[in-house]
Amino acid sequence: MRRIVAVAMLAIAAGRTPDTASAQEVLRVDPLVITATRIEERAFDLPVAIDSIGAARIQQGQLQINLSESLARVPGLVVQNRWNYAQDLEVSSRGFGARASFGVRGIRLYQDGIPATMPDGQGQTGSFSLASAQRIEVLRGPFSTLYGNAAGGVISIFSEDGPPTPTAQAQVIGGSYGTWNAIAKFGGEEHGVNFSVAANHFATDGYRDHSEASRDQVNAKLKFALGDGTRVTMIANSLYQPEAQDPLGLTRAEWQANPRQADAAATLFDTRKTVGQQQGGATIERGIGADTTLRVTTYAGQRSVRQYLALSGTADTSSGGVTDLSGNFAGVDLRATTRIALAGRPLTLTVGAAYDGQNQARKGFVNNNGALGDLRRDEDDKVRNQDAYVQAEWSPLEAWSLLAGARYSDVRFDSVDHYITATNPDDSGGVAFSHSSPVGGVVWHAADNINVYTNWGVGFETPTFIELAYRNVGTGLNFALQPAISRSTEIGVKATFAGTQRVNLAAFSTQTSNEIIIDAATGGRTTYKNAGKTRRRGVEAQWEGALGGGVSAYAAYTYLSARFAEDTTTGTPPLLVPSGSRLPAVPAASAYAELAWARVDWAGFSVALEAQYADKLYVNERNTDAAPSYAVANVRAGFEQRVAAWTLREFARINNLADRNYVGSVIVGDTNGRFFEPAARRNYLIGASANVRF
Numbered sequence: 001m002r003r004i005v006a007v008a009m010l011a012i013a014a015g016r017t018p019d020t021a022s023a024q025e026v027l028r029v030d031p032l033v034i035t036a037t038r039i040e041e042r043a044f045d046l047p048v049a050i051d052s053i054g055a056a057r058i059q060q061g062q063l064q065i066n067l068s069e070s071l072a073r074v075p076g077l078v079v080q081n082r083w084n085y086a087q088d089l090e091v092s093s094r095g096f097g098a099r100a101s102f103g104v105r106g107i108r109l110y111q112d113g114i115p116a117t118m119p120d121g122q123g124q125t126g127s128f129s130l131a132s133a134q135r136i137e138v139l140r141g142p143f144s145t146l147y148g149n150a151a152g153g154v155i156s157i158f159s160e161d162g163p164p165t166p167t168a169q170a171q172v173i174g175g176s177y178g179t180w181n182a183i184a185k186f187g188g189e190e191h192g193v194n195f196s197v198a199a200n201h202f203a204t205d206g207y208r209d210h211s212e213a214s215r216d217q218v219n220a221k222l223k224f225a226l227g228d229g230t231r232v233t234m235i236a237n238s239l240y241q242p243e244a245q246d247p248l249g250l251t252r253a254e255w256q257a258n259p260r261q262a263d264a265a266a267t268l269f270d271t272r273k274t275v276g277q278q279q280g281g282a283t284i285e286r287g288i289g290a291d292t293t294l295r296v297t298t299y300a301g302q303r304s305v306r307q308y309l310a311l312s313g314t315a316d317t318s319s320g321g322v323t324d325l326s327g328n329f330a331g332v333d334l335r336a337t338t339r340i341a342l343a344g345r346p347l348t349l350t351v352g353a354a355y356d357g358q359n360q361a362r363k364g365f366v367n368n369n370g371a372l373g374d375l376r377r378d379e380d381d382k383v384r385n386q387d388a389y390v391q392a393e394w395s396p397l398e399a400w401s402l403l404a405g406a407r408y409s410d411v412r413f414d415s416v417d418h419y420i421t422a423t424n425p426d427d428s429g430g431v432a433f434s435h436s437s438p439v440g441g442v443v444w445h446a447a448d449n450i451n452v453y454t455n456w457g458v459g460f461e462t463p464t465f466i467e468l469a470y471r472n473v474g475t476g477l478n479f480a481l482q483p484a485i486s487r488s489t490e491i492g493v494k495a496t497f498a499g500t501q502r503v504n505l506a507a508f509s510t511q512t513s514n515e516i517i518i519d520a521a522t523g524g525r526t527t528y529k530n531a532g533k534t535r536r537r538g539v540e541a542q543w544e545g546a547l548g549g550g551v552s553a554y555a556a557y558t559y560l561s562a563r564f565a566e567d568t569t570t571g572t573p574p575l576l577v578p579s580g581s582r583l584p585a586v587p588a589a590s591a592y593a594e595l596a597w598a599r600v601d602w603a604g605f606s607v608a609l610e611a612q613y614a615d616k617l618y619v620n621e622r623n624t625d626a627a628p629s630y631a632v633a634n635v636r637a638g639f640e641q642r643v644a645a646w647t648l649r650e651f652a653r654i655n656n657l658a659d660r661n662y663v664g665s666v667i668v669g670d671t672n673g674r675f676f677e678p679a680a681r682r683n684y685l686i687g688a689s690a691n692v693r694f
Helices: 002-015 055-059 142-147 252-257 264-268
Strands: 049-054 077-080 090-093 107-111 133-140 153-159 167-175 179-190 193-204 213-225 230-245 272-288 292-308 322-342 345-368 371-397 400-417 429-447 450-461 484-497 501-513 516-522 525-530 533-548 551-564 568-570 575-577 589-599 605-614 630-643 646-655 663-666 676-678 683-693
Touching: 049 055, 049 501, 055 133, 090 107, 107 142, 133 142, 142 153, 142 400, 142 429, 142 450, 142 484, 252 676, 322 371, 516 568
Parallel strands: 107 153
Antiparallel strands: 049 133, 077 090, 133 153, 167 179, 167 683, 179 193, 193 213, 213 230, 230 272, 272 292, 292 322, 322 345, 345 371, 371 400, 400 429, 429 450, 450 484, 484 501, 501 533, 516 525, 533 551, 551 589, 568 575, 589 605, 605 630, 630 646, 646 683, 663 676
16 A cells, blocks of 8 residues: 555656647647447546557557567557567456466457457467557456456557548568568549458568568458448458578576577477468448437457477377367457436446357377377367456546446357277367456546546456366366356546546456466476366556656556465476565566657657666566566657658667666566577668558
C-alpha cells in the first residue's frame, strides 16, 4: 500500500502543470475505445484499465513488425522481443501469458473484431499487420473474461479505413543485421465503397547466428452500406513466414561469452519454423429503429506450421522431432445491442452468442539432422467453443455508472489417433470444460476531470492443444490438465489536469486456482501441469502531458508481485516449489518513459528519447536462476514535408544507446539450462516514405 500511495502522489504531482498558453499547444484528448464495452465510449468513463495506441506511434519511426515496438509503453503489459522470429514475441498481462514457450497465451488477440486467438486459447501476434494499423487497444483485468477463454487481457488491433481521397504510400526501412521492411499501401473511397490494402515484405539476417527470417503480409479492408441502416465490413489477410531459423536459448556461460551465438543443437538439428496463414471475415451491422443494433461477425481461415525441434525423436513413442500442423478454423459471433431506460435512467444492454471451431491434423516426424524423417505421430485434433454472454451499462445516478456482464463458455477437445503400433497404443480421447464467468464494475464521477472506479471478476483459462500435446511419461495428450480459474479485484483513478495532462492509477489483486505451469522444456518441446494457488498483486501508474514549447512527456510504471501461494512441484522427478516463489518470466517492476520535442516549422522536425526498465526474470518455478534486470535507452528523430499532393517522411532510430549486453526474454524451465535469449546490442534503423493523393 505504501508503494501505491507513493506512486499516486508522484503521478498526480507530475500532472500539475501551470495552465499557460504554451501548455495548451498540444491537447491530450482521452481516446475512444470499444474493446471494453463493444460500443464506442471514452476510456476515461469506463471502470477498466484500457489503453489505446494510435497509428503515429505504431508506424512512424518504427520497423512495424513487432508489437514490442509500440506496446512497451503500456503499464501492466510486458512484451519481450526474443529476437527470434521462429518463436514470436513473449507477451504477458499482469503476469498472465508469461509461461508461453511460443505464441501468446492467457491474452485474447483480435484484428478488426475477428479472433487472432484460436478456440483453444493459443494466439500469434505475427499475423498482425502493423503497417495498416489505425490503433491498438489493450484491455487488462477481469473484464477480459467477457471475451472468453482468457484471464489476463485483450489486445485488439484495428485496421485503417481508406482516406476520403485515394492515396498511395511507399515506404522502405532498413537497419542493423541486414534488416529491412518494404511497405506498400493504397486506400480511398469511391462510389460509397471505402477500401484499404497494405502489403509488406520483411527480411533479416538476424542478430544471432542461425536466426535468419523473412515474412510476407497482406491486409485488406472493405466497407460499404447496403441500403439504409446496414453496414458491411470485410477483412482479408495473409501471412507467410518460410524457414525462420531458431537459434534456441543460451546457457548463462554461452550468453556471457558471446550473446550472438546459437546453441550447437540449433545447427545440428537445423531448428526452424515455417508458418502460413490466410484468413477472411465479414461484419454486418444493421440498425433496428433508433436504439437497437444487430451485429453478425463471421470468419474462416487456414493455418499450417512445420517446426524442426532440437531433438531427433527416433523412438516410436517420442512423437518425433519435427512437428507438422495443418488445419482450418472458423467462427461466428451474433449480438444485439439496445438502449432503453431503467428507473428513468439510461441502460445499454448487449446480448450475444459465439461459436468457434478448429480442425487440425497433427503429425510428427523424425528429425534427421534437419531433414524430414519417418512418421512418429499422426492424429486429428478438434476443439469446439460455444459461448453465450450478456453485458449491461447503467447510470442509476448522474455521478455513478455501473458496468456488469457474464459469459458462459463450453470448450471441448477431441483427438483421434492414427499412429498405432505395437509399442505406441491408441491415444484417442477427449475432454470438455465449461465455466460461467461473471464480472462487474462501478465508476464514481467525482468531478468532471476525475473518475474513481472498482471492478471484480472471474477468469477462465483452459489448456491449449499445444499444452495438451505432450506428457512427461507415456504417449498421447495430457488430458489430466485442468483449467485455471482466477478471481480478480481492481481499484483505480483516472484524472486529467489543465487540459493537457492525463493520469491513470490502478491497483489489483488476483487469486488463481489450478495455475497451469511449465513442467519441463527440452529442445523446443514443453510439458505442462497444474499447480495449486497463485497470487498476483500490483499497481500500475501512468502519466502523459504536454509541457509547452512543443515538448511532451510520458511515463508508466508497473509493480507486480506474482507468487505461488502454496507449495507445488515441477519436473521429473518432482522437485519442490515452495510457497512464496515468484512466477517465472514476470518482472517485479517495469517502467517506460519518453520525452519528445516537435517543431513543425522546422520541416516537421521531431525528436524523442525513450527509456525502458525491467526487473530480473526468474527462469523457472524454483527460482534457481534469473536474467538480470536491465535499463536501456533509445532515440529517434524524423522530418515531414508536405508539397502539393505529396507527404514525405524520413526518420532515424538508434536502439540500446549504451550498447548494453542484456537478456530480453527467458525460456521457462528449459531442462538443458538454455534459459537465456539475448537482446540486440546497439542497433539502428533508417526509413523514408512517400504518400501521394490522387
